[in-house]
Amino acid sequence: MTSPSISEVLISEVGPRDGLQSVKATMPTADKRRWLDALVASGLREIEVCSFVPPHLMPQMADASEVVHHALSHAGVAVLALVPNLKGAEAALTAGVHKLTLPVSVSRAHSLANVRQTPDDMVAVLRRVAALRDERFPGVGIEAGLSTAFGCTLQGVVPEDEVIRLAVACAEAGANEVGLSDTTGMANPAQTRRLFQRLRAELGDKAGSAHMHNTRGLGLANCLAAYDVGVRVFDGSQGGLGGCPHAPGASGNVVTEDLVFMFESMGVHTGVNLEKLLAARAPLQAGLPGEPLYGMVPEAGLPLGWTQPGAAHV
Amino acid sequence: MTSPSISEVLISEVGPRDGLQSVKATMPTADKRRWLDALVASGLREIEVCSFVPPHLMPQMADASEVVHHALSHAGVAVLALVPNLKGAEAALTAGVHKLTLPVSVSRAHSLANVRQTPDDMVAVLRRVAALRDERFPGVGIEAGLSTAFGCTLQGVVPEDEVIRLAVACAEAGANEVGLSDTTGMANPAQTRRLFQRLRAELGDKAGSAHMHNTRGLGLANCLAAYDVGVRVFDGSQGGLGGCPHAPGASGNVVTEDLVFMFESMGVHTGVNLEKLLAARAPLQAGLPGEPLYGMVPEAGLPLGWTQPGAAHV
Numbered sequence: 215m216t217s218p219s220i221s222e223v224l225i226s227e228v229g230p231r232d233g234l235q236s237v238k239a240t241m242p243t244a245d246k247r248r249w250l251d252a253l254v255a256s257g258l259r260e261i262e263v264c265s266f267v268p269p270h271l272m273p274q275m276a277d278a279s280e281v282v283h284h285a286l287s288h289a290g291v292a293v294l295a296l297v298p299n300l301k302g303a304e305a306a307l308t309a310g311v312h313k314l315t316l317p318v319s320v321s322r323a324h325s326l327a328n329v330r331q332t333p334d335d336m337v338a339v340l341r342r343v344a345a346l347r348d349e350r351f352p353g354v355g356i357e358a359g360l361s362t363a364f365g366c367t368l369q370g371v372v373p374e375d376e377v378i379r380l381a382v383a384c385a386e387a388g389a390n391e392v393g394l395s396d397t398t399g400m401a402n403p404a405q406t407r408r409l410f411q412r413l414r415a416e417l418g419d420k421a422g423s424a425h426m427h428n429t430r431g432l433g434l435a436n437c438l439a440a441y442d443v444g445v446r447v448f449d450g451s452q453g454g455l456g457g458c459p460h461a462p463g464a465s466g467n468v469v470t471e472d473l474v475f476m477f478e479s480m481g482v483h484t485g486v487n488l489e490k491l492l493a494a495r496a497p498l499q500a501g502l503p504g505e506p507l508y509g510m511v512p513e514a515g516l517p518l519g520w521t522q523p524g525a526a527h528v
Numbered sequence: 529m530t531s532p533s534i535s536e537v538l539i540s541e542v543g544p545r546d547g548l549q550s551v552k553a554t555m556p557t558a559d560k561r562r563w564l565d566a567l568v569a570s571g572l573r574e575i576e577v578c579s580f581v582p583p584h585l586m587p588q589m590a591d592a593s594e595v596v597h598h599a600l601s602h603a604g605v606a607v608l609a610l611v612p613n614l615k616g617a618e619a620a621l622t623a624g625v626h627k628l629t630l631p632v633s634v635s636r637a638h639s640l641a642n643v644r645q646t647p648d649d650m651v652a653v654l655r656r657v658a659a660l661r662d663e664r665f666p667g668v669g670i671e672a673g674l675s676t677a678f679g680c681t682l683q684g685v686v687p688e689d690e691v692i693r694l695a696v697a698c699a700e701a702g703a704n705e706v707g708l709s710d711t712t713g714m715a716n717p718a719q720t721r722r723l724f725q726r727l728r729a730e731l732g733d734k735a736g737s738a739h740m741h742n743t744r745g746l747g748l749a750n751c752l753a754a755y756d757v758g759v760r761v762f763d764g765s766q767g768g769l770g771g772c773p774h775a776p777g778a779s780g781n782v783v784t785e786d787l788v789f790m791f792e793s794m795g796v797h798t799g800v801n802l803e804k805l806l807a808a809r810a811p812l813q814a815g816l817p818g819e820p821l822y823g824m825v826p827e828a829g830l831p832l833g834w835t836q837p838g839a840a841h842v
Contacts, residue, residue, distance in 0.1 A: 365831055365832075365833070366832070367831075367832050368832075369833075370831075370832045370833025371833050398831065399828060399831070400831040400834070402790060402793035402794045403752050403790070403794055404793075404794035404795060404796075405793075405794075428824065429824065429828045430786065430789060430824045430825045430828050430831070431748055431783070431786040431789075431790075431823075431824030431825065432748060432786075432789075432790055432793075432824075434745055434746060434748070434749040435748040435749040435751075435752045435790060437749075438717050438749045438752060438753065439752065442756075469745070472744065472745040472746075475744060475745070475746075476716060476717070476745075476746055476749060479716035479718075479719075479746075480716045480717055480718035480719075481718060482718075509745075510742065510743065510744045510745030510746075511744045511745060514713060514743045514744050517679055517681075517684075517712065517713070517714040517744070518679075518680070518681050518682075518684045519679070519683075519684025519685050520714070
């Protein structure tokens with residue numbers, strides 16, 4: 215976990231990866247570039263721009279290397295990519311990303327269904343990825359994202375001890391950060407506080423981001439709960455794109471716009487200019503015509519008299 | 529404020545008043561009865577069932593006395609009505625309500641626009657209502673609901689000192705409880721904590737409920753923030769009905785179903801059976817055909833393996 219001051223958080227935008235791989239349409243590369251440029255212009259300093267996966271399985275990400283290349287042209291932005299295996303990691307490292315995200319599902323049932331490997335098999339993959347990084351790409355970060363950390367649609371309850379055991383295993387295998395993901399929208403604020411408190415107690419500076427979903431409306435409450443126990447890095451997705459929505463209107467990922475609004479309203483600096491972030495919805499929509507975008511702040515508009523405490527710094 | 533144990537909250541359902549007076553259609557009295565019966569069956573112990581206002585201004589509430597009469601047939605349910613003035617209070621008291629809610633807007637601009645009286649004029653009204661209560665209806669509660677307590681769409685920022693000054697004035701004028709309302713959806717969790725902390729410090733047991741809106745997505749985060757500083761009574765509206773939505777899809781009032789889900793998931797007992805509460809949407813929808821109902825839990829469904837900690841008590 216990066217450690218900004220108490221009144222600062224880092225918003226990690228995952229829409230270009232998590233969002234774009236969840237929709238049916240493939241956004242053209244030129245549109246991805248324009249959207250990324252707008253996201254960067256809003257002040258976002260960390261963006262998960264793509265995943266390195268077989269193009270026949272996920273054609274939306276076939277241009278991953280090109281997208282990374284473009285993102286790297288923006289100085290001061292940490293460029294992340296998701297990789298599910300060693301092959302993807304090698305491609306991403308070769309493309310020049312600053313950080314890899316490797317998903318490790320805590321639920322055995324979910325892990326087997328998704329990647330045909332057990333959670334501990336994935337820790338072994340992580341160890342090999344870390345060895346490759348150490349050998350040929352020193353300085354690149356590796357984040358393990360523990361999916362289904364708060365519950366699983368296949369196996370139901372996910373034991374908290376198992377989450378922590380796997381988090382420790384990931385850190386020992388070479389992850390620089392271990393984050394927790396509410397993949398299924400089952401987290402609640404009390405559980406979020408408990409788990410992140412334990413994660414921070416066990417991992418210290420390696421305790422990573424909160425990746426919360428809004429499936430059942432608790433996304434921001436859970437982010438607040440995580441903030442309360444010291445989490446300072448939060449994933450969001452512009453327009454709530456992606457994150458396996460279960461139902462129409464029920465967004466998956468926490469909407470970045472609403473997340474930034476919450477923190478900035480509280481006086482917690484995000485470094486993101488909300489008006490510019492709202493403006494970035496236009497290139498996103500242009501690249502995905504007809505795709506529904508979510509967000510309460512975008513729908514209601516900013517309140518009268520609302521001034522962004524951090525805007526002067528952006 | 530009632531004072532249940534640390535792991536209990538009281539959910540005050542305001543849909544039959546706040547919701548039904550905000551929609552264009554008038555729900556027939558027989559449908560109101562069926563909906564109220566279903567709300568009571570879910571375990572709700574406090575319901576704001578109507579407002580006593582001139583029927584030509586608000587035909588949706590023309591059957592207020594009949595609705596109160598029906599609600600009173602349910603033992604163990606606190607029956608509330610909103611009253612804007614002494615005349616409404618007398619009618620509500622005569623009808624036999626257990627508690628009156630009197631709205632007092634902290635924003636002078638909002639107060640003048642809404643009731644053509646200043647906030648302090650409304651405190652004087654409250655004093656007359658309390659005198660009437662003391663004289664002829666002892667034992668009936670009076671709650672002052674401080675609207676625009678977190679910001680105003682007309683005047684913008686509402687000074688926190690002014691909120692507290694008015695809250696103290698309301699308590700001194702005879703209110704048994706003083707709650708804070710985020711009428712305009714401008715509250716944030718930090719402000720919510722500050723204001724309710726100050727309210728409780730000033731008013732002690734007379735500090736009342738949190739009436740939060742979800743206009744910008746922060747409704748549940750704000751309820752969590754209020755809970756964290758000791759608030760134990762929360763207003764919600766089934767289906768998010770009412771509360772002046774600013775935009776399509778942007779609900780006003782916090783959705784009771786999502787609110788109950790949050791607390792029950794955290795292990796905080798509400799006394800409300802969530803499945804029965806979800807079932808109460810059917811008579812609501814039957815009485816308001818075509819009216820959009822909101823709610824993330826209703827859309828996504830309950831998580832796999834989710835059991836309601838408090839269900840056995842309901």
